Amino acid sequence: MRLRWLMWVLWPAFLMGGAATATVFSVVDPGDLTFFGHQVEASREAVYTIGFLVAWLFCALSSGLTLYTMPTKLEETDELE
Known part of the structure; x- marks a missing residue:
């Protein structure tokens, strides 16, 4: 049952993680990223x-x-009771 639970959580998360990454990096150029003012x-x-x-x-x-x-x-x- 534990492996089925992992499948229910990780597979949809994998698909949405891919969609989120594609969406974000279609707008943001990785070469232009800065964190706390540092390239x-x-x-x-x-x-x-x-x-x-x-x-x-x-x-x-x-x-x-x-x-x-x-x-x-x-x-x-x-x-129900």
Whole structure:
């Protein structure tokens, strides 16, 4: 069951992380990024990779939180009574 839970969280997060990365980097040039006033000294591929991983992490946290807050079968039967 735990592997199925991971699939429910990580696969949609992977898809949305890819969509979010494509959306952000279609507008933002990785060569123009600055953090706290300093130019980012990394290759474009590194910036794309880090951006994707951060987007995937946030989407996975969102999906995981949604799955965590879903009512269980025990809670559903308690509400019906």
